[in-house]
Amino acid sequence: xxxxxxxxxxxxxxxxxxxxxxxxxxxxxxxxxxxxxxxxxxxxxxxxxxxxxxxxxxxxxxxxxxxxxxxxxxxxxxxxxxxxxxxxxxxxxxxxxxxxxxxxxxxxxxxxxxxxxxxxxxxxxxxxxxxxxxxxxxxxxxxxxxxxxxxxxxxxxxxxxxxxxxxxxxxxxxxxxxxxxxxxxxxxxxxxxxxxxxxxxxxxxxxxxxxxxxxxxxxxxxxxxxxxxxxxxxxxxxxxxxxxxxxxxxxxxxxxx
Ligand SMILES: *Cc1c(COP(=O)(O)O)cnc(C)c1O
Numbered sequence: 001x002x003x004x005x006x007x008x009x010x011x012x013x014x015x016x017x018x019x020x021x022x023x024x025x026x027x028x029x030x031x032x033x034x035x036x037x038x039x040x041x042x043x044x045x046x047x048x049x050x051x052x053x054x055x056x057x058x059x060x061x062x063x064x065x066x067x068x069x070x071x072x073x074x075x076x077x078x079x080x081x082x083x084x085x086x087x088x089x090x091x092x093x094x095x096x097x098x099x100x101x102x103x104x105x106x107x108x109x110x111x112x113x114x115x116x117x118x119x120x121x122x123x124x125x126x127x128x129x130x131x132x133x134x135x136x137x138x139x140x141x142x143x144x145x146x147x148x149x150x151x152x153x154x155x156x157x158x159x160x161x162x163x164x165x166x167x168x169x170x171x172x173x174x175x176x177x178x179x180x181x182x183x184x185x186x187x188x189x190x191x192x193x194x195x196x197x198x199x200x201x202x203x204x205x206x207x208x209x210x211x212x213x214x215x216x217x218x219x220x221x222x223x224x225x226x227x228x229x230x231x232x233x234x235x236x237x238x239x240x241x242x243x244x245x246x247x248x249x250x251x252x253x254x255x256x257x
Contacts, residue, residue, distance in 0.1 A: 023067045029248050030071055037242065040235040051235055054100055054224075056245035058083065059252040062090040069094050077121075077243050079103025081113055088116040102190070102224075102243055104164045111135040119150040121190040121224050121243075124166045126177045129184060136183035150187040151178050152224050155209055157202045158194030165191065168209050175217055188222025188240070189213060199230045203237035210238065 033053065041048040056077040057065050065076055065087060077100040078084035088099055098118040105113060105122050113120060114135025123129055129151070136149045153174055156165030166174050178186045189210050193202040203225060210223050226234025228247035235242065245252065 020067075022064065023070075025250075026064065026067050026248070027071055029250075030068070030073075033244060033248050036247075037231065037235070040232040043232070044236045046235065050240060052241045054102075054241050054243045055248050056102065056227075056243050057087070057249065058103070058245065060249050062087045064249065065091055066094070069097065074098060075100060075118075077102040081105065081109040085112055085116060107131045111138065114139045114149060115144045117149065118147070119152065119187065121152040122154045122164060123151045123178065124154045124156070124164055124174075126174060129174065129178050129181055133181035133183045140183065148183050148185045151184045152188050152190040152222055153178070153186075153213075154190045154192075155206065157191055157205060158197060160194070163192065163194075171209065171213065172216065175213060175220070179217065186217055186220050188220045188224065190224035192227075193225075193230065199233050203230075203233050203239075207237045 037051055037053055038048045041051055052075070053073075054075055054077045055068055055073055056079070057068070058077075058079045068076070069091075074096060075098045078087065079102050081101070081103075084099065084101065091097065099116050100119045100121060101113050101117045102121040105120065105128060107128055110128065110131035111134075114132055120132060123132065132149060132151070136145065139145045153171060154165040155171055156163065156167050175186055178184050189206070191202075191206050193199045206223070206225060210220075213220050222240050223238050224241040224243060225237070225239040226232075226242035226244075228244050231239070231242040231244065231247075
């Protein structure tokens with residue numbers, strides 16, 4: 001996740017885009033959200049440029065992504081493979097753009113994801129890493145992509161296998177395996193705080209896990225943590241990427257993963 005144009009949280013005021021009510025609403029929400037991220041960075045004594053906003057656009061139409069693109073956003077997070085692939089196709093005229101896969105990923109979708117994703121945040125098993133490595137290799141051979149796939153390891157903070165993530169005790173082995181994959185680049189960690197836990201304690205633990213990972217893998221600098229409701233806490237604990245849906249897009253039509 002190298003910072004592309006407009007990808008940092010603090011890029012100054014968002015330019016007004018004339019047009020639809022939806023464009024006005026998204027512009028207002030984006031400005032408010034960037035202010036919120038900047039305030040959280042100030043409160044934590046961190047440089048706002050070190051925290052990236054990743055708009056999460058699942059369940060919202062490609063036209064919304066187009067509006068956010070006009071507002072300067074260049075990176076987008078999606079969590080469902082089929083929906084994402086359709087949007088990537090529809091928006092193929094927008095360049096540069098970087099797509100992040102942030103949701104749970106079945107191995108049989110790895111080949112498709114490898115065609116469109118710049119970053120996958122949800123790698124939690126050696127089998128999935130292998131499938132992605134093979135998928136990227138095939139996509140490179142077919143001319144669908146040049147770059148390696150940046151990979152964040154999703155770590156489970158509650159040991160609930162239903163929510164995804166590798167348990168902390170198996171993280172080191174998974175990181176070593178990703179390092180051995182020619183087409184993958186280990187970029188950092190991702191986590192979703194447990195539903196019933198103290199968010200503060202969960203993110204504090206995550207920061208410790210991240211520090212240990214970085215000691216062994218210095219390039220694994222990214223920490224993808226924080227969503228609409230808890231981004232301030234995540235930023236206080238070292239998040240470099242907040243994944244925000246609701247606070248930017250509004251309520252999703254149906255509850256999602
Ligand atoms: C949907 C989703 C988000 C965004 O959640 P909000 O609470 O709407 O901001 C973040 N991360 C993941 C993995 C998601 O699936």
